Amino acid sequence: MFFPVLFFLLLGCFVSWLSIFLLLHAGLGQTSSTTIQHHHTHTGVIPRIGGAGIVLGFTVTYLLCFFNLDDQDNASLMHYGVFAGAAGAFLLGFLDDMKPMGAKVKLLAQIIIALLAHECGLSVEKFKVPFFEVTFDLGFFSIFLTVAWFVAMMNLINLIDGLDGLAGGIGLMLMALLAYLGYEGGVVISTILALGMVGAILGFLFHNFPPAKVYMGDSGAYLIGYVIAALSLMNSHKGTVIAALIAPVLALALPIVDVGFAILRRGIRGLPLFRPDRLHIHHRLLGTGLSHRNTVLVLYAVSLFALVGGLLAFANQGRYLPIFLGFAFVVLLITLRGQKFTADALRNVVNDSIQARQDTRNALHLKDWFIVESERADSGQHLWSDYRFILKKMGFIRAELQLGEKARNFYVPNTAHDQPEELWQYVHTLRGEYPGQLVLYAEKNFFSERQFAILADIATEAWGKAAARWEVVNDGPLHFEAKAKAAESYRAQKARSLYRPTY
Structure with a gap:
């Protein structure tokens, strides 16, 4: 044998x-989708x-x-x-x-x-x-x-x-x-x-x-x-x-538990159930400082432990399975020790999620509009101006965008944009031919930390996908001085001319 x-x-x-x-x-394979996905952990x-x-x-x-x-x-x-x-x-x-x-x-x-x-x-x-x-x-x-x-x-x-x-x-x-x-x-x-x-x-x-x-x-x-x-x-x-x-x-x-929690998490927050995010188990482990390799090894160990349960379901007609499940439950309780799960905490999460669902849906619609609108932007500066518009509509009061050696920023007057202690901050690293950084700010009085993180994630995804589409349409890298290629028809040029943002 x-x-x-x-x-x-x-x-x-x-x-x-x-x-x-x-x-x-x-x-071979280099011609497959080469766009770096917003929620992926790799850098190339x-x-x-x-x-x-x-x-x-x-x-x-x-x-x-x-x-x-x-x-x-x-x-x-x-x-x-x-x-x-x-x-x-x-x-x-x-x-x-x-x-x-x-x-x-x-x-x-x-x-x-x-x-x-x-x-x-x-x-x-x-x-x-x-x-x-x-x-x-x-x-x-x-x-x-x-x-x-x-x-x-x-x-x-x-x-x-x-x-x-x-x-x-x-x-x-x-x-x-x-x-x-x-x-x-x-x-x-x-x-x-x-x-x-x-x-x-x-x-x-x-x-x-x-x-x-x-x-x-x-x-x-x-x-x-x-x-x-x-x-x-x-x-x-x-x-x-x-x-x-x-x-x-x-x-x-x-994976079953991870996916189950992901669907529940997105449903409560008003996000599409199958929208990717960075809150999966492996993302959380990476966030603790573990390397990619060590994170994989930890998850291998957990999966191997679960595999033992699968074998026990087979051995002796599953007689030992209840013992395994009881042991797994004890391990789960030990893992969750110190976590404060109270009725008030659960109520606050539910109330916050209900109030935030409208903001989330609005942000998703703005993201989709911005991605489509990117095809009509005739320059990198034009695209940045459109982006400022959706950031304001989402509720951000300040933003800083760096592409290569150049940077742009904006702030909303008569807000706490210059008071760091009253602001949430989100920093996202941009990759590509002109790498840089996007920093977003919003007032703590208007958003919970959880809702700010959701909106910031949607906003950074919007920029990444819009920039990728602009580069595909115009056959070139995006930076602030970049110009769109000549329109291929009168109708395409007319579409570009229908709207000009205020710089």
Whole structure:
């Protein structure tokens, strides 16, 4: 048994590592989206082609199994569904990496992929009550739970892909768990494919562990998420229903909790539920002073602890799982010791959030307008003037913007703009050909610290995206003296002339 395990693992690892190495050496992937995202933690443009190496490692493993599949076997369609769905998930992410799609388009595509998987036999057909010998046949509701399972897994892996090596490491742990569950359940092809994915992800991590040379992108995240969902369901058809489905959920406790809190946090604050921010667990750890590498290692340790819970859900029919959950609860209480969770504190948070929702929605609308308006700005100074307008409408009373060696600032008269003790301050570093800094100020009497942070984050994102769009439209870097390229038509020139800001 040791030799086959080592063979499939090393094969996937070698193919993945070599593919990514050759792609990087050939300079491929540099044409993918090169805009530095506002909420990303990295400081440069890194190719998002790691998913290509992972899918090639997975493909080679699958092809070795292909000739052993029996066309007369009822499960063969399920086997084909694993690979076909994985290829579809990879292609969806690859297209999004090349040219970002809308969230609704991606969600629709994911639902279609999940429906096809359901038709291939990869479905949640029964629900077994944990710790009881009671099983319910889901019937028509099977299709809804199956779709939810696949869509959730694909997006979970994608949402935690915010730090070098994080999503890859957690995905590797999950694949190792699925390989073990497949082996114990006698599902040979699930075991082999999981081992191939362990190797493929490991080959990718050689290029991705901090400091990263390549990212997996949406293509790799969707691929890993789909394979986790598919192999879990394949294992469940061999009598390990509770372990096959609950074990991966427990092992994914970290991203599930992180995403759950993110959705709750954004909903309370009036932000779009899927809007990225810098308040995820890894952002908070980085904020404590931990390095990227140490942050990843800490989260690996937490995920490994959760993985033990997944294994206990399988061992001895889950008899030891309550002990593990009780221990995890104690650890959580110790971690939260010293935190003051009172009724008054909770009431203040709720009241502050309700009052701030209108300000947040207004800021989001102003951001969207400014990004679109950037196409009509005929100079860097023009864009700065428009930006001053939205900052005032958002409630900021002072701002300082530096691009390269040049700087601009503004303040609102008859305010406390010159009294630092009465102001909130937000500093954001700008990257690009003309690096600099953006500093925003607002009065403490009008904003809570939490709401100021939200509005400042929206305002800095607005500048970053508007500046990026201006550079794309005008084929050049943005600075205060930069001029827009000549209008390509009379209508375009007329659009520029419709509005001129007051400098």
